[in-house]
Structures are given as C-alpha cells and as structure tokens.
Amino acid sequence: MIFEAMIADDEAPARVELRNQLEDTGRVKVVAEAVSFPEAVAKIVRGGLDVVFLDWDIADPSSPILKEALPKVEHPPLIVFMSAYAEYEPEAFGVKPLCHLAKPTDRKALEACIKTIEHRHLELIERRAR
Amino acid sequence: MKILVFNAGSSSLKYKLFDADMVMKAIDRPVLPEGKSLCKGMVENIGTDNAHFINVNEAGKTFRTVEAKTYDQAMDLVMKALTELAGAPLEELSEVDAIGHRVAHGGDAFNCSVVIDRHVVDVIRQYSELAPLHNPYALRVIERCKRLMPRAMQVAAFDTAFHQTMPRRTYIYPIPYRYYEKYNIRKFGFHGISHKYVSRRAAEFLGEDLRSLKMITCHLGAGASICAIDHGYSMDTSMGYTPLDGIMMNTRSGSVDPAIITAIMEKEHLSPHEMDRILNRESGFLGISGTSGDLRDLKEVIRHGDQQAELAYDIFLFSIRRMIGAYAFELAGVDAIVVTAGVGENDAYARRLIFRGLEPFGIEIDENRNYAKDNVERLISTDRAAVKMLVIPTDEEAEIARDVELIANGVDLSDPWAY
Numbered sequence: 001m002i003f004e005a006m007i008a009d010d011e012a013p014a015r016v017e018l019r020n021q022l023e024d025t026g027r028v029k030v031v032a033e034a035v036s037f038p039e040a041v042a043k044i045v046r047g048g049l050d051v052v053f054l055d056w057d058i059a060d061p062s063s064p065i066l067k068e069a070l071p072k073v074e075h076p077p078l079i080v081f082m083s084a085y086a087e088y089e090p091e092a093f094g095v096k097p098l099c100h101l102a103k104p105t106d107r108k109a110l111e112a113c114i115k116t117i118e119h120r121h122l123e124l125i126e127r128r129a130r
Numbered sequence: 131m132k133i134l135v136f137n138a139g140s141s142s143l144k145y146k147l148f149d150a151d152m153v154m155k156a157i158d159r160p161v162l163p164e165g166k167s168l169c170k171g172m173v174e175n176i177g178t179d180n181a182h183f184i185n186v187n188e189a190g191k192t193f194r195t196v197e198a199k200t201y202d203q204a205m206d207l208v209m210k211a212l213t214e215l216a217g218a219p220l221e222e223l224s225e226v227d228a229i230g231h232r233v234a235h236g237g238d239a240f241n242c243s244v245v246i247d248r249h250v251v252d253v254i255r256q257y258s259e260l261a262p263l264h265n266p267y268a269l270r271v272i273e274r275c276k277r278l279m280p281r282a283m284q285v286a287a288f289d290t291a292f293h294q295t296m297p298r299r300t301y302i303y304p305i306p307y308r309y310y311e312k313y314n315i316r317k318f319g320f321h322g323i324s325h326k327y328v329s330r331r332a333a334e335f336l337g338e339d340l341r342s343l344k345m346i347t348c349h350l351g352a353g354a355s356i357c358a359i360d361h362g363y364s365m366d367t368s369m370g371y372t373p374l375d376g377i378m379m380n381t382r383s384g385s386v387d388p389a390i391i392t393a394i395m396e397k398e399h400l401s402p403h404e405m406d407r408i409l410n411r412e413s414g415f416l417g418i419s420g421t422s423g424d425l426r427d428l429k430e431v432i433r434h435g436d437q438q439a440e441l442a443y444d445i446f447l448f449s450i451r452r453m454i455g456a457y458a459f460e461l462a463g464v465d466a467i468v469v470t471a472g473v474g475e476n477d478a479y480a481r482r483l484i485f486r487g488l489e490p491f492g493i494e495i496d497e498n499r500n501y502a503k504d505n506v507e508r509l510i511s512t513d514r515a516a517v518k519m520l521v522i523p524t525d526e527e528a529e530i531a532r533d534v535e536l537i538a539n540g541v542d543l544s545d546p547w548a549y
Contacts, residue, residue: 010462035462037297038360042341045547060297065363065546072547 003117004048006032008040009055009082014103018053018082021105027114041069049077051117053101056083075128078120080113132168132225133534134212134282135527136275137232138267141177143204146170146527147212147219147226150535168219170527171211173204183207189217201267205274228283228538229275230530234264234373236288237318241295242543243287243533246272250286260372285537287530292322295363303371317375319367321349324470325357326364327529328522332468335507336518344461346454349524350480351471352380352423356450358457362546366460368453374410377449378442380423383413384449418442425473447483454484458491466518467493475505475523485519492516 005028007015015033022028032049034040037058044052044066059066059081070076079096084103098120099113137144147169171185173196181198184191192215198204213220220226230243235257244250251269258265268286275284301317302310309315325347332347333340345359354377358366368376368384378384386409395405416423419442421431428439458464473480478501485495494515499508511519533543542548 036344036360038295038363038365039344041363042361045341060299062298063295065295068546 001121002026003028003050003114003121004031005029005051005053006034006040006043006049006077007053008034008037008043008058009053010035010058011055014055018105021107021110022053025110025114027118037063038065041065044077045069045072047073047075050121051078051080051098053080053082055103056081075124078117080117131227131535131538132220133228133230133531134226134275135230135232135530135534136268136271137527138264138271140263140267142172142174143176143201143208143267143271144170144172144527145208145211146531148528148531150531150538167527169212169217171208173198173207176201176204183211185211185215187211187215187217187219189215201270202274205271209278223279224281226279226282228285228534229279230285230287230527230534231268231272232289232323232526232530233268233286234289234320235261235318236286236290237314238290238294238316240286240288240291242291242546243285243530243537244543245537246284246286254286283534283538285530285534287323287533289320289322290318292326293317293319293357293364293367296365296367300366315371317367317370319355319357319364320369320373321353321355321357321367322364323526323529324349324524325355325359325367327526328468328470328524329357329359329362331507331522332466332520335509335520335522336466338465343465344463345466345468346457346461346464347468347470348450348454348474349471350450350469350473353382354379354384354450354471354473356453356457358461360461366457377453378446379414380425381411381414381416383409383417415442415446418445425477429477443480447480451484464517466520468520468522470522470524475521481510481521493519495519 005022007018007030009015019030022030032043034043037060040052040054078098080099080101081097082101082103082105099116101109101113131150133148133150135146135148146167148167169187173181173183175181176198181196182194183196184193196207198207209223212218213223233254236253237257239253251272254265254269272284275282296317296319303315328347329345330340332345333343340362342361347357347359349355353373355367355369356377357364370376374382376384391405394400414423415425415428419428419439421439422428428443431439432443454467469481481500482495482497485493492515494512495510496512499510502508505523507522509518510521511517536543
C-alpha cells in the first residue's frame with residue numbers, strides 16, 4: 001500500500017528533500033505540508049493522514065495541543081520525529097513517536113523507518129479488524 | 131435562556147443581558163450578533179463624586195449622574211436597572227439562568243472558561259495580587275450574584291486563558307529560571323477574550339476555517355495588545371506577566387529597557403510601589419504628551435500643532451507596527467491582520483499610518499474602505515493585497531455569553547476541538 005503523509009517542517013529545502021526521498025521509495029505519497037506546529041496539528045485533525053514527519057524544531061514539547069488533537073482523529077496518523085540534534089526527548093509530548101529520523105536523512109534510515117511504519121500500520125489494521 | 135455578563139473593574143462595572151435562545155439555536159453557528167442584547171450598560175467612575183450610569187434597553191438610553199461611592203452601591207444600581215427601570219428586561223432577578231464574569235487574571239490555572247466553584251474562587255483570589263484593579267472586584271460581583279441569584283450557574287471567563295497555548299519559548303523570560311519556578315514569573319498575556327472573539331469572527335467574515343489561517347489581531351483600546359494566532363492557537367502576545375508589557379498605551383509605558391526602571395528608582399529615591407504607579411498611570415500618551423492619556427484629546431491638540439502630542443501618537447503607532455512586523459516573522463507569514471477596540475475600530479488615520487508603505491509584504495490598505503464611516507465588520511485591504519486587513523468591532527461580553535451557553539449545553543471547553 002501507499003501511505004499518505006504530511007511533512008511538517010519550517011524549512012522549505014528540507015521539505016523538498018524529504019518529499020523527494022519519500023516519493024522515490026514509491027511507498028509514500030506526500031499529500032500535505034505544514035510549516036508550523038499549530039498548522040501541523042490542524043491538518044492532523046482534518047484527517048486522512050497515515051503518517052506525519054514532524055520536525056522536532058517546530059514542535060513544542062511543553063504544549064498540549066498535539067496530545068489534545070490526536071484523540072479527535074478517527075484513525076490518528078503515526079508520528080515520526082525528525083531532528084538535527086542529539087538532544088531529543090521521545091515521548092516529551094505525551095505522544096509516543098513511532099521512530100526518530102536524524103536530519104539530513106539517509107536512504108537506509110528512511111527505508112528502515114518506512115518498514116517500521118508498514119509493520120505498525122498492519123498491526124493497527126489487524127487490531128481494528130478485531 | 132437568559133445570560134447576564136459582568137465586566138468588573140475597580141472604577142467601572144459593565145453588564146449585558148443576552149437572550150441566548152434568540153440567537154444561538156444551533157451550536158455550529160453560536161454567534162451573538164451585536165444588538166441582540168436585551169439590556170446593557172455600565173456604572174463609571176465608581177468611588178468618585180462624578181459617578182455616572184448608562185443603561186440601554188428596549189425603552190431607550192438612560193444617562194445620569196449617580197451616587198456610587200462604593201462598589202455595593204454600583205451593584206445595586208445594576209440590579210435595579212435589570213428589574214425596575216422603565217423598559218427593564220426582567221421582572222425578577224431569578225429569571226437569569228446563567229451569569230458570565232470577565233476575570234482579568236486566571237494565571238496558568240485555566241485554559242478556558244469554567245463554572246465557578248470554591249477552587250475557582252481561590253485561584254481568582256490568588257491572582258488578585260497581579261490584577262489588583264480587576265480580580266477582587268470580579269470576586270465581589272460573583273459573591274453578590276451568588277446571594278441574589280443562587281440558582282443561576284456562574285462562569286468565569288479569563289483574559290489569560292486563550293494564551294495558554296503559547297509555547298515555552300515565548301512565555302519564559304530570559305531571567306534566572308528559578309523565578310519562574312519559585313514565583314511563576316512568566317508571560318501570561320491578556321485581552322484573550324477579545325483576541326479569540328475577533329479571530330473567530332474574522333475567519334467567519336472571510337469564509338475560511340480559523341484552523342487554516344495565520345492571523346495577527348490588534349486590540350487597540352486604552353489598554354492595547356497584539357496577538358500572533360497560528361491556525362487558531364495563540365502563539366505569542368505583547369502583554370506579559372502583567373498588562374503593562376508590550377506596546378505603548380494610554381497611561382502605561384509598555385516595554386522599556388528594564389535598566390531604566392532601576393535607574394529612575396535610584397535617582398528619584400522611589401519605592402517599587404511609586405515606580406509601578408509611574409509606569410502604569412503616568413506613562414504612555416500621558417507621559418509623553420504631558421496633557422492627556424486619551425487619544426481623542428491628543429488628536430484634538432495635535433490639530434492645533436502640539437508637538438509633544440504628535441510625538442506620543444507617533445511612538446504609539448510605531449510600537450504597533452514594530453510588533454506586527456515581529457509577529458509576521460514569528461508566524462513565518464500572515465494571512466489576515468485584524469484591528470479592533472477604540473483606536474482600531476475608529477481611527478482610520480492611525481490604521482493608515484501603521485500600515486503605510488508595506489506593499490512589499492503584501493499589505494495594502496484601500497483608503498476608501500479604510501475611511502468608510504460604518505462601524506461594522508469589514509475588509510479594508512485592496513482586493514489585490516495578499517494579506518487581508520479587517521476591522522472587527524470586539525464584543526467581549528458576547529464571547530463570554532457564548533462560552534456560558536456552550537457550557538450550559540454540556541460542551542467541554544477545555545477540549546479545543548469540541549466546539
């Protein structure tokens with residue numbers, strides 16, 4: 001299956017690069033972009049996303065807005081955090097990220113991440129079927 | 131359902147009575163248009179010899195000088211206006227179903243309007259120190275309403291609540307972090323009820339989803355603040371720990387180099403209390419012009435060539451322009467700029483000066499629209515301008531009544547996606 005994704009990053013070149021990398025895999029289609037955290041949250045609530053690639057620098061771990069928004073979506077997207085720095089606190093949002101990608105992202109790491117997405121996605125589908 | 135809204139300050143008490151059934155049948159369009167109130171009015175200059183009372187109801191407008199030496203007397207006048215005055219909308223106070231109170235400071239304890247219980251009263255009392263001209267008076271009105279209308283639900287709407295979505299990087303001050311930990315010294319922001327109201331109305335006016343817009347809202351009254359709103363969330367605002375921060379105001383300085391404060395205190399041998407009075411009561415328009423803190427007076431003397439008054443006006447407009455510019459960068463772009471309150475709604479010349487020469491940033495005012503006299507919600511930018519410029523008259527009481535109505539309908543306001 002092809003995943004519908006959003007890239008949330010305030011840096012335009014970073015969005016372009018990740019979009020190309022993702023679409024090159026043939027397994028991810030980027031259907032939305034966001035340049036700020038509130039915009040990303042608003043678009044998540046609108047629904048229809050399987051996965052969100054969220055830049056750690058635009059996200060605000062002290063803010064409750066993502067945590068508040070996720071339960072509003074019937075099928076919340078999987079969240080992948082991306083950061084250029086090492087000081088990254090998983091679960092700081094009270095939201096468990098699926099995986100973490102370092103920026104800039106190399107092909108191998110991205111492949112591994114997409115595999116994780118696929119696994120998790122299948123699990124979710126099975127759970128819903130049950 | 132009848133909803134009574136109070137806005138209590140140290141020297142004034144405003145009130146407005148709404149019939150919610152008349153205007154809010156559907157929850158998906160819970161808007162109270164102006165003019166739908168059954169009765170509104172205020173007592174001004176409470177505690178002075180010059181107290182007066184204004185009331186507008188079905189029978190017309192009343193304006194008279196009154197005896198209101200104490201706050202209790204002012205409250206008595208209001209209760210009488212609701213039930214006894216010619217054209218009074220109620221026979222008995224017990225007809226009031228719910229009461230909304232504007233509360234200036236709720237700190238970081240509330241991110242939405244709440245039903246008042248003992249805990250809420252305690253928090254309002256706790257923040258009285260930071261809002262001495264508002265919180266204690268709101269509490270007095272709450273107490274009085276509880277005695278007079280024991281069956282009515284009482285709701286507190288906080289000026290600070292809307293700004294609770296600000297990220298840490300905007301609400302923490304670059305002073306030793308221990309002061310945040312020890313005294314909760316942080317940016318709270320104010321005028322949240324107004325910023326929230328005008329941003330929602332602006333989106334409705336444009337026919338867009340509030341959750342798809344980047345907006346800068348400018349509340350330019352006697353107190354003035356600007357807010358950066360990203361997809362419906364307040365991300366930054368010009369007032370801070372107290373309403374003294376930000377842009378210049380009528381008698382308030384707004385932001386100044388903090389070293390100036392200690393320098394003046396030292397040179398003039400002033401106590402913190404005296405310095406506080408200078409920054410809050412003797413600065414701003416009044417401080418620069420030396421004549422008045424009221425912009426309407428200043429414009430009159432500017433016409434007669436008063437250069438100090440002109441300088442005050444200039445500093446004010448420029449401080450607004452600077453702040454809007456900063457927020458446009460913070461938001462990485464802006465779809466709409468909204469102006470509201472006294473100056474924002476009524477001063478076309480100020481609007482013209484604040485936004486002149488900003489065409490490179492997609493800001494262009496249509497002067498015919500800008501100078502149109504009608505004080506209604508309207509677009510003032512040119513059709514080709516990328517940034518929509520709007521004048522939206524604020525209505526904090528209507529926003530509070532809307533919250534009260536939503537709570538009465540069982541909506542969880544703490545969940546921003548529930549309404």
